[in-house]
Amino acid sequence: MSSDLFNTSEHEVFRDTVRKFAEEELAPRAREFDEMGRIDKSLFKRMGDLGLLGLRYDPEWGGSGLDWSFSTVLFEELGRCDNAGVTMGISVQTDMATPSLHQFGSDDLKAQYLAPAIAGEMVAAIAVTEPDAGSDVAGIKTRAVRDGDDWVINGSKIYITNAATADWLCLLAVTDPDAGYGGFTQIVVPTDAPGFRYDLLDKIGNWGSDTGQLFFEDLRVPIANTIGDIGRGFQQQMMQFQDERLVACVSTVAGSKRLWERTKEYCEQRVLFGKPLSKMQVTQFKFVEMLTQLTAARELTYACVRKRVAGEDATQEISMAKIFCGRTSRMVADECIQLHGGYGYMKDCVAGRAFVDSRLVSIGGGADETMIHYLAKMLGF
Ligand SMILES: Cc1cc2nc3c(=O)[nH]c(=O)nc-3n(C[C@H](O)[C@H](O)[C@H](O)COP(=O)(O)OP(=O)(O)OC[C@H]3O[C@@H](n4cnc5c(N)ncnc54)[C@H](O)[C@@H]3O)c2cc1C
Structure with missing residues (x-):
């Protein structure tokens, strides 16, 4: 196991803090969050108090000034909460909706929206996907038109995580339809602004x-809510996607490893034909195959983290890791549900939940085919 980067005494202390939080405060409430269909908002405040929501961010805004190795430990341990939906809601806050604001936002905007998000006093969401444009990000239509000192926003976004919980959105909008990739802008949109509404969607998994779907009707926000430069939104969002994809890899591998462990425990106790299921050679082979794939997925993810910690571009590796981790988690969930037999098909079985939850990884944040399309371009095809 190549865990050198993640094994200093500082990492271990941090790992213990997160593990305790995940096991004692999140895991016992996993089913409750499913029934609520969202995370209890007070958990964000609790995580803010524990210093978990701005690990890589500047201390000036309440962050910890750490690097991706600590974000890795955070999501490896949050995997113990047994609720992929909860992990997803948290990762939207830490790594999907806030990186652009941290990197490109003005000090005023950071004081107003980033600092409270790091403190857990505000919840953020990332609003890119639209009913007619998901994989083809440049095909979005939500329009922001300048009117004096305001943007006037009209349009709709779909499949947005934290839709009902969020206090603000990192919105990608078209600001100049004739400017190609220079015609998009990222804007902070507070969800209490008149002209905003949402409808919740009914999912097959990730219930926590x-x-x-979000709707914007003549919604006004100040031009000062622009993140970075007007017209640079597409490029900024592509950078922000790198954090989104890397955190997805870390949490997916951690969640799958947890599922592997719990399924092993189940097979050690489940007696069939006079002996534990784990004593059958075919079962042992399955566990070894799964762990082999999981170890490869984790090492590929660690390679991405190492590059990020070294300040290097990891776009290619992250795109590959996203494909590999998504497929591995699907394979592991499929084997684990099978090993649980009929119980695996029950809603309260971890394997059944993982089976539907893991399916998202190969779709959300850029489908496998989108990753492959980028990789083919990067490789010169
Ligand atoms: C539970 C959930 C949470 C989500 N959270 C968010 C969120 O918080 N914010 C947000 O903005 N979005 C979010 N999404 C949206 C997600 O990122 C999109 O669903 C995803 O990018 C795919 O877009 P699409 O659904 O429009 O599929 P489409 O773009 O219609 O793609 C359909 C399929 O086409 C195939 N395909 C894609 N590209 C290519 C290609 N180049 N060549 C060949 N085939 C291809 C893939 O198989 C893909 O699955 C979420 C989605 C889900 C399900």
Whole structure:
């Protein structure tokens, strides 16, 4: 196991803090969050108090000034909460909706929206996907038109995580339809602004987070809510996607490893034909195959983290890891549900839940085919 980067005494202390939080405060409430269909908002405040929501961010805004190795430990341990929806809602806050604001936002905007998000006093969402444009990000139509000192926003976004919980959105909008890739802008949109509404969507998995369709009708926000430069939104969002995809890899591998462990425990106790299921050679082979794939997925993810910690571009590796981790988690969930037999098909079985939850990884944040399309381009095809 190549865990050198993640094994200093500082990492271990941090790992213990997160593990305790996940096991004692999240895991016992896993079913409750599913029934609520969202995370209890007070958990964000609790995580803010524990210093978990701005690990890589500047201390000036309440962050910890750490690197991706600590974000890795955070999501490896949050995997113990046994609720992929909850992990997803948290990762939207830490790694999907806030990186652009941290990197490109003005000090005023950071004081107003980033600092409270790091403190857990505000919840954020990332609003990119639209009913007619998901994989083809440049095909979005939500329009922001300048009117004096305001943007006037009209349009709709779909499949947005934290839709009902969010206090603000990192919105990608078209600001100049004739400017190609230079015609998009990222804008902070507070969800209490007149002209905003949402409808919740009914998902097959990830029940612990709320997902919805958002509507913007003549919604006004100050031009000062622009993140970075007007017209640079597409490029900024592509950078922000790198954090989104990397955190997806880390949480997916951690969740799958947890599922592997719990399924092993189950097979050690489940007696069939006079002996534990784990004593059958075919079962042992399955566990070894799964762990082999999981170890490869984890090492590929660690390679991405190492590059990020070294300040290097990891776009290619992250795209590959996203494909590999998604497929591995699907394979592991499929084997684990099978090993649980009929119980695996029950809603309260971890394997059954993982079976539907893991399916998202190969779709959300850029489908496998989108990753392959980028990789083919990067490789010169
Ligand atoms: C539970 C959930 C939560 C989500 N949370 C968010 C969120 O918080 N914010 C947000 O903005 N979005 C979110 N999404 C949206 C997600 O990122 C999109 O669903 C995803 O990017 C795919 O877009 P699409 O659904 O429009 O599929 P489409 O773009 O219609 O793609 C359909 C299929 O086409 C195939 N395909 C894609 N590209 C290519 C290609 N180049 N060549 C060949 N085939 C291809 C793939 O198989 C793909 O699955 C979420 C989605 C879900 C399900």
